[in-house]
Amino acid sequence: NAGVIQTPRHKVTGKGQEATLWCEPISGHSAVFWYRQTIVQGLEFLTYFRNQAPIDDSGMPKERFSAQMPNQSHSTLKIQSTQPQDSAVYLCASSSRGAETLYFGSGTRLTVL
Amino acid sequence: QQQVRQSPQSLTVWEGETAILNCSYENSAFDYFPWYQQFPGEGPALLIAIRSVSDKKEDGGFTIFFNKREKNLSLHIKDSQPGDSATYFCAASGPSGSWQLIFGSGTQLTVMP
Numbered sequence: 340n341a342g343v344i345q346t347p348r349h350k351v352t353g354k355g356q357e358a359t360l361w362c363e364p365i366s367g368h369s370a371v372f373w374y375r376q377t378i379v380q381g382l383e384f385l386t387y388f389r390n391q392a393p394i395d396d397s398g399m400p401k402e403r404f405s406a407q408m409p410n411q412s413h414s415t416l417k418i419q420s421t422q423p424q425d426s427a428v429y430l431c432a433s434s435s436r437g438a439e440t441l442y443f444g445s446g447t448r449l450t451v452l
Numbered sequence: 453q454q455q456v457r458q459s460p461q462s463l464t465v466w467e468g469e470t471a472i473l474n475c476s477y478e479n480s481a482f483d484y485f486p487w488y489q490q491f492p493g494e495g496p497a498l499l500i501a502i503r504s505v506s507d508k509k510e511d512g513g514f515t516i517f518f519n520k521r522e523k524n525l526s527l528h529i530k531d532s533q534p535g536d537s538a539t540y541f542c543a544a545s546g547p548s549g550s551w552q553l554i555f556g557s558g559t560q561l562t563v564m565p
Contacts (some may be wrong), residue, residue, distance in 0.1 A: 381556070381558055384552060387551060441553060443495025
């Protein structure tokens with residue numbers, strides 16, 4: 340069991356560029372969660388999928404952010420026209436038991452210059 | 453408005469002492485309270501959790517004390533070791549069956565040898 344795999348580990352983009360972050364959940368887990376972590380805001384919930392269907396995206400900024408889960412083996416978080424305030428560590432987690440146990444990946448550190 | 457609050461923001465204890473981390477919450481519907489431990493460069497990992505029907509949960513040197521009436525809980529780390537130095541997040545979920553986890557802002561614990 341390799342755990343939740345997130346790629347890339349680090350990404351640097353220029354202001355206005357697009358960033359796509361990848362997550363491979365633990366095999367057999369039915370839910371995938373995305374969180375954003377910053378020093379100021381802490382761990383912010385963004386969105387989650389269950390059985391590949393989007394269930395709750397209440398934490399997603401309405402513009403520029405989108406998430407997909409095209410198959411059970413990966414999910415993507417896309418940020419269009421990145422801004423410096425998007426700089427953060429983006430964490431993906433998967434679960435087979437709802438909120439009881441989330442298994443987090445190591446995160447993608449996004450830096451927008 | 454933060455639904456889950458943690459204090460202190462940072463805590464330093466000496467090796468062998470008991471570290472006490474505090475957490476409070478707003479939503480009476482929360483019924484599941486996990487604590488996650490995060491080391492630099494890694495994602496958070498589940499450490500210990502308690503349900504609102506219990507007032508105490510122990511696992512090794514980690515103990516959660518829960519006060520439903522006061523809507524607060526604390527994590528006690530007995531005989532702290534330098535390897536326990538990490539950031540600890542209190543989280544909450546509920547009502548039962550909810551798949552969303554709300555995190556506090558974290559307590560950075562440093563254990564001095």
